[in-house]
Amino acid sequence: MKIVVxxxxxxDLVEELxxxxxGTALDMTWLRLIINEFDDHAIEQAILLKEKSGGDVIxxxxxxxxxxxxxxxxxxxxxxxxxxxxxxxxxxxNSHALARAFSxxxxxxxxxxxxxxxxxxDDQDGSVGPxxxxxxGMPYIGYISGVDLENGKALTKKxxxxxxxxxxxxxxPAVLGIQAAEQPPRYVAISKVxxxxxxxxxxxxxxxxxxxxxxxxxxxxxxxxxxEKATMIDGDEEEIAAKLIEIFEELGVL
Amino acid sequence: MxxxxxxxxxxxxxxxxxxxxxxxxxxxxxxxxxxxxxxGLLLGHNAQEMAKTLSADRVNYLDHPALAEFTSDAYINVLxxxxxxxxxxxxxxxxxxxxxxxxxxxxxxxxxPLVNSCVSFSADGKFTAxxxxxxxxxxxxxxxxxxxxxxxxxxxxxEDGQSAxxxxxxxxxxxxxxxxxVKFVNYIEPEAxxxxxxxxxxxxxxxxxxxxxxxxxxxxELAELLEGTVCxxxxxxxxGWLPTSRMVGKSGQxxxxxxxxxxGISGAPEHIEGITDSEVIIAINTDxxxxxxxxAKYGANIDMLDLLEELIDQAEESKGG
Numbered sequence: 001m002k003i004v005v006x007x008x009x010x011x012d013l014v015e016e017l018x019x020x021x022x023g024t025a026l027d028m029t030w031l032r033l034i035i036n037e038f039d040d041h042a043i044e045q046a047i048l049l050k051e052k053s054g055g056d057v058i059x060x061x062x063x064x065x066x067x068x069x070x071x072x073x074x075x076x077x078x079x080x081x082x083x084x085x086x087x088x089x090x091x092x093x094n095s096h097a098l099a100r101a102f103s104x105x106x107x108x109x110x111x112x113x114x115x116x117x118x119x120x121x122d123d124q125d126g127s128v129g130p131x132x133x134x135x136x137g138m139p140y141i142g143y144i145s146g147v148d149l150e151n152g153k154a155l156t157k158k159x160x161x162x163x164x165x166x167x168x169x170x171x172x173p174a175v176l177g178i179q180a181a182e183q184p185p186r187y188v189a190i191s192k193v194x195x196x197x198x199x200x201x202x203x204x205x206x207x208x209x210x211x212x213x214x215x216x217x218x219x220x221x222x223x224x225x226x227x228e229k230a231t232m233i234d235g236d237e238e239e240i241a242a243k244l245i246e247i248f249e250e251l252g253v254l
Numbered sequence: 255m256x257x258x259x260x261x262x263x264x265x266x267x268x269x270x271x272x273x274x275x276x277x278x279x280x281x282x283x284x285x286x287x288x289x290x291x292x293x294g295l296l297l298g299h300n301a302q303e304m305a306k307t308l309s310a311d312r313v314n315y316l317d318h319p320a321l322a323e324f325t326s327d328a329y330i331n332v333l334x335x336x337x338x339x340x341x342x343x344x345x346x347x348x349x350x351x352x353x354x355x356x357x358x359x360x361x362x363x364x365x366x367p368l369v370n371s372c373v374s375f376s377a378d379g380k381f382t383a384x385x386x387x388x389x390x391x392x393x394x395x396x397x398x399x400x401x402x403x404x405x406x407x408x409x410x411x412x413e414d415g416q417s418a419x420x421x422x423x424x425x426x427x428x429x430x431x432x433x434x435x436v437k438f439v440n441y442i443e444p445e446a447x448x449x450x451x452x453x454x455x456x457x458x459x460x461x462x463x464x465x466x467x468x469x470x471x472x473x474x475e476l477a478e479l480l481e482g483t484v485c486x487x488x489x490x491x492x493x494g495w496l497p498t499s500r501m502v503g504k505s506g507q508x509x510x511x512x513x514x515x516x517x518g519i520s521g522a523p524e525h526i527e528g529i530t531d532s533e534v535i536i537a538i539n540t541d542x543x544x545x546x547x548x549x550a551k552y553g554a555n556i557d558m559l560d561l562l563e564e565l566i567d568q569a570e571e572s573k574g575g
Contacts, residue, residue, distance in 0.1 A: 013387050013520065014541060026390070041492075095370075096361070119354065121387045121522070126368045126404070130326075130358035139327050139435035140359065143351040143505070155439070159505045160266055160351050163444030163498055168325065171435040177355075179505070184493050214361050216369040216381070216401075220393040224545075230537060230553030240554045241564040244536065245572050247552060251534060253456050253480050253513050254572060 001055030001149065003046045004111035005079075006102045006128065007039035009064050010120050017223070024218045026122075028092060033066050035073075038117025044181035045147060046115050047078045053149050056080040058109060062089045062098060068202060075196040076188040082200075087207035095123050096214035099131035101207040106136060111173055113154060118142045118177035125215030133175035141168055142177030255341040255399055257290030262333065262347045262356075263308065265296075266324070267441070270304050273348035276407050278309050278415030281346055284375050284396075285311075288343045294421065297321045297332055302423060309417035314424050320431045323438040326355040331431050334363050341400050346372075349404035350504075357404050367397035371523070374409030382409070387522040388545035406523055407530075447499025449483050455512045456482030457532075459502060460490055461525075463518015463539065463558040467495045472562045473517070479569040485509070487519045503528040517558040521546025 011017060012032040020027040046057045059074040061067050062085045071082040085101055093101075106114065114136070119127045133140035145165075146157035149172075158166040159179055170176070233243045248254035259281040264271040274294075281292040291311035296304060298315075299322035305313040314336075320328045329352075337345055337360065345360075347353035349371050361368035372383045375396070381403060383392045396403065451457060458477040464470060470484065477484045484500065491501040502509055504524040510531035517538045519525060526549060529535060537550035538558045547553045554561070 011386060013389060016543065017386060017389055019390075024392075026386075095358075099362075122385050123370050124383065124385055124392060126358035126361055126370050127354060130355060131362055134359040134362035140355065141326060141436060142355045157442070158351060161271075161504060161506075162508075163501070163506060164266070165442040165444075166323070167439040167442060169437040169439055174435070180488075180492050214365075214367055216367055216383075216394050216397055218392045218394045219380075222391050222393070223389065224391050224548065230535075230547045230550035232547075233552060233554040237556060237560045237564040240556055240561060241568045244552075244554075244565060245568050247534075247536065248480065248513070248569070249572070251513055253482070254569060 001053055002109065002111045003049055003055055003057045004106055004109055004114045005042050005046045005057060005059045006106065006114065006116050006132065007042065007059060007061050007070070008036055008098065008120060008128070009033035009061070009066060009070065010036045010122050013121065019221050024221050025092065028090070033064060035070050036117045036120040038119060038178060040185045041181040042115040042117050042178040043074055043077060043079070044183065044185040045178050048182055049147060049149060050078065058083065060085065060102060060105060062093070062101065063087065064089055068197070069193065071202050072193050072196040072200070073188060075200050076192040077186055081203060083203045083205055085207045086204050087210055093210050094125045094212050094215040095128050095131055096125055097210040097212040099128045099135055100211055102128065102132050103135035104207065105205050106132070113172055114138070114175040115178050116175065118144070118179045124218070127177065129175055129177035136175065138174050139170050140175045140177065141170055143179045144176045145180040146182055147176060256343070257288035258293045258342045259284045259288065259290060260293050260295055260337070260342045260345045261310065262345065262353065263294045263296045263304070264348050264350060264352045265298065265301065265304055268304070270307065271348065271350070272412045273350055273405065273407060274308070275412035275415030276410045277346040277348065277405050279410035280375055280405060282309070283377060284344060284379065287377050287379050290343055293342070295333065295336065297329060305423045306420040307416050308421055309415050310421045312422045312424060314426045316426050316428050318428055318431055320434060324352050325434065325436040325438050326359065327434045327436040328431050329356050330359045330363065332428055334360055337400070338364050343399070344396055344401045344403060347402070347404050349406050353404050357402055361402050366400050366402050368402040368404070369396065370404050372403045372405045384523060387520065388526070389543065407527055445499060447497055451483060451485045451500060451502065452507045452509050454483045454509070456480050457485050457509060457511045457514050458482050459485045459487065459514060459516050459519060461487040461517065461519030462489045464490060465559065467493070469559060470495055472559070472566065475566050476562060476569065479566065479573060482513070487525050516546055516550065517562070519546055520544040521549065
């Protein structure tokens, strides 16, 4: 069983985001990047499947600030091979271009199943998973929070609103968009990651053509105006708590 | 080619999803500009009734046993043929568990550009979309000649896509759907929790800011004093700290309490979707730019854990006094 997991870095939303001089894209200079949280779940689900049914886990990511750490972390968690896509990724690429790049590399790997994050918060032209599935000619199901493998098929749990789950069967090879792994992504100590960086290697694959067609042209990017923002309560915790108690009493909840 | 705006109608267990009405309302704005019609595409089996409440000019109804329940494969199969044959000006789909599974595939298969997470459209055919959890907006023209767009709620009221007057319903014959690789097996209904948070009037909701499982006790303590219930955003439930029945948002419950106290929740669109019917939202977050403050009535920029203990003390005092 060969389990392939394409992942990517996304801007850390805890940091302040700024828009570059063109006014149509994020300023990448000071951006702090972190693993797309759904991709982290995809890695976890892949490792869980490997532990349950055996197989090899191969994790791929496009080049970028912090990518080596992210890939060595995957190795420390149990990935058997990690691959970095080398190409012109500095200015960011859209989902169509990234999915094309992934599909070129993944085709040769001949996976039985591909797991990736169901979405990323910076997707402007669809998510990588379903785009990749179509480029690979594989079927796709997204919003997955459970996977079992049996006889060339995967039995999946697909999330719908209100806590409803749709059980779906999909013929392999297939791409699954992971919403949540069956257990929270495991923690690995930094020392283990450091060790992985010394004892294992990152394979590299050159990607020449980053074709972005299929995405929209952005004329303007902006931060939403603080039109009807909340009335902010200032002060230390004591003052804020006092004001909240007042509001609770006004609302008749206390 | 035509100037119509097509809307892929989403439905689940015999109910039209709210996002479908939102999309019909959005399509009306776009159709005014193009001069075309608003056309609903309803795929299902013995499901024609569901077309009746849509405020569309026309609904094309596609019936097939393989469409009885949603599967990506069957939907893509049917929709790709219609869209390539009719080439409407735009096709709207939900950025949901249904729409997001098919929009990208249609984009690749038909070579059509796709705009993700649109909130609204202007009368001159421009889209406004959201990225980065609602912290960044983008604007542009809908690509020509045919654009695919996924939508999130927020820009239109579902009521504006509903009508008491049924639209023209046109049954459309479809070819055999074969070689399906995805099969629906069955639904697993959500486990009934100890409480139904969608019926609760006071909710103390916690997010990542709670930091550890032990701290949930503090939220429980406050909830007890306010005679409310503790619920949570996705990360807390994913950690296994609270049951799924307490999850608020897109995959969880839509709540409508009198008071929604959001503590340590940033307000990603998936969460916001579940709380817009709350009467009063109070948000506590250390990040002053968190989108939760855009929809809250009151807010405070402080660590939820520092505040919680103080709030419990003062609430106890106030009750005792």
